[in-house]
Amino acid sequence: MTEKDNSRASAARKRPAAEKVLSSASDLFYRNGIAATGVDTIVEHAGVAKRTLYNNFGGKDELVAAYLRDRDARWRTSLEEITERYEDPKERLLATFEAYGEWLVGDDYRGCAFINAASEIADPDHPARTVALSHKKGVQEHLASLAAQAGLHEPETLAEELLLLLEGATVTASMRKSHEPLDTARAAARSLVGRSHT
Amino acid sequence: MTEKDNSRASAARKRPAAEKVLSSASDLFYRNGIAATGVDTIVEHAGVAKRTLYNNFGGKDELVAAYLRDRDARWRTSLEEITERYEDPKERLLATFEAYGEWLVGDDYRGCAFINAASEIADPDHPARTVALSHKKGVQEHLASLAAQAGLHEPETLAEELLLLLEGATVTASMRKSHEPLDTARAAARSLVGRSHT
DNA sequence: TCCTAAGTACACAGACCTGTCTACTTTGGC
DNA sequence: GCCAAAGTAGACAGGTCTGTGTACTTAGGA
Numbered sequence: 001m002t003e004k005d006n007s008r009a010s011a012a013r014k015r016p017a018a019e020k021v022l023s024s025a026s027d028l029f030y031r032n033g034i035a036a037t038g039v040d041t042i043v044e045h046a047g048v049a050k051r052t053l054y055n056n057f058g059g060k061d062e063l064v065a066a067y068l069r070d071r072d073a074r075w076r077t078s079l080e081e082i083t084e085r086y087e088d089p090k091e092r093l094l095a096t097f098e099a100y101g102e103w104l105v106g107d108d109y110r111g112c113a114f115i116n117a118a119s120e121i122a123d124p125d126h127p128a129r130t131v132a133l134s135h136k137k138g139v140q141e142h143l144a145s146l147a148a149q150a151g152l153h154e155p156e157t158l159a160e161e162l163l164l165l166l167e168g169a170t171v172t173a174s175m176r177k178s179h180e181p182l183d184t185a186r187a188a189a190r191s192l193v194g195r196s197h198t
Numbered sequence: 199m200t201e202k203d204n205s206r207a208s209a210a211r212k213r214p215a216a217e218k219v220l221s222s223a224s225d226l227f228y229r230n231g232i233a234a235t236g237v238d239t240i241v242e243h244a245g246v247a248k249r250t251l252y253n254n255f256g257g258k259d260e261l262v263a264a265y266l267r268d269r270d271a272r273w274r275t276s277l278e279e280i281t282e283r284y285e286d287p288k289e290r291l292l293a294t295f296e297a298y299g300e301w302l303v304g305d306d307y308r309g310c311a312f313i314n315a316a317s318e319i320a321d322p323d324h325p326a327r328t329v330a331l332s333h334k335k336g337v338q339e340h341l342a343s344l345a346a347q348a349g350l351h352e353p354e355t356l357a358e359e360l361l362l363l364l365e366g367a368t369v370t371a372s373m374r375k376s377h378e379p380l381d382t383a384r385a386a387a388r389s390l391v392g393r394s395h396t
Numbered sequence: 397t398c399c400t401a402a403g404t405a406c407a408c409a410g411a412c413c414t415g416t417c418t419a420c421t422t423t424g425g426c
Numbered sequence: 427g428c429c430a431a432a433g434t435a436g437a438c439a440g441g442t443c444t445g446t447g448t449a450c451t452t453a454g455g456a
Contacts, residue, residue: 033317039415040412049434049436050416050434051435054415115369122308136373163366165363176331184355185359191390195389236442247405249404250404253403
């Protein structure tokens with residue numbers, strides 16, 4: 001269990017160049033946007049040959065999907081770790097807001113990578129859209145599961161309400177470059193959780 | 199007052215070609231994204247010469263800003279009209295959710311134009327970012343003003359909470375291509391307004 | 397009627413984009 | 427040490443992008 005198979009780490013062990021590509025792509029896609037980041041920029045930043053990118057990922061679209069999958073995996077790990085800090089089911093539920101908070105520290109915060117990708121990619125068949133959608137579904141399921149464990153009323157509805165607050169806070173925080181919307185969202189979440197109390 | 203100076207209509211009267219450009223740009227930017235829409239596509243769609251675009255707007259960046267300004271103006275008009283349908287201050291406040299609802303009908307819904315633009319444009323000095331930010335500020339001020347008129351507790355905080363719900367609903371609705379998140383957001387908003395009641 | 401501002405048509409520059417090709421070099425497991 | 431897989435280097439094709447230059451034509455008010 002100490003040697004948990006983090007897909008990114010294991011890929012680094014066996015394909016170091018591919019890992020460098022993914023790492024550079026992640027940074028650049030997130031910071032500058034997907035359309036604004038060319039493959040030449042990625043390979044230059046990664047210090048690898050362009051052919052390495054195409055041999056390992058197939059093309060830019062698949063690389064974008066891989067970028068989001070990687071981010072989703074790291075997000076899940078981080079969320080799990082933060083949730084486990086608490087015992088009380090209600091606090092475990094609200095810990096999700098804390099997890100979001102840890103991601104938006106720093107002045108390089110550019111909002112949610114999945115929302116940004118979905119905003120940027122109009123094509124409904126782009127492979128990255130599937131990844132973004134399943135990520136959001138995962139977050140909502142996480143919330144619903146914890147809400148149910150906490151014995152709250154209508155856990156599914158509450159989970160969606162909390163998701164909306166989280167999404168709104170993420171988007172607003174990145175527009176204003178402030179983490180204050182997350183505090184507001186957390187306060188509103190406490191109200192809604194209180195209302196759903198037995 | 200019947201001859202209210204809608205900037206787009208007045209521009210159409212005196213500069214028909216410029217208006218065609220703005221109208222085409224609005225459609226294409228919103229539907230396909232800003233980066234994905236080239237100026238050649240816009241002028242072809244508008245049926246005007248490329249030079250007309252540059253003479254009237256200066257360049258693509260300024261055209262993007264004009265697109266958002268136009269959308270903001272139309273949004274304000276629409277919001278005002280919907281708000282005036284109600285007498286009760288609390289209902290007027292919640293009518294904002296209805297206004298959002300009217301914008302996300304139809305299968306061509308692609309989310310909030312301002313959020314999408316901000317997601318897509320990483321450059322903090324881009325003229326469109328200023329427009330997007332001031333639009334969101336306007337929405338929040340509208341909410342705060344109505345919350346205060348309704349005599350609710352801490353109208354500023356409540357306004358921000360409602361804004362977050364609206365933003366979350368917009369983003370989620372466009373990802374799922376469903377208007378159901380808006381219903382959830384409205385229900386949550388009623389809870390929060392209830393809590394803030396006298 | 398004339399004159400100015402607005403619009404047209406279209407070629408062009410220069411940069412950037414994704415993806416492919418070929419030939420060469422490194423590296424890790426057997 | 428061998429050999430296959432992985433990676434490298436760099437040119438290249440074929441597009442697309444924003445923005446400019448030039449010479450021409452319309453339209454509307456004084």
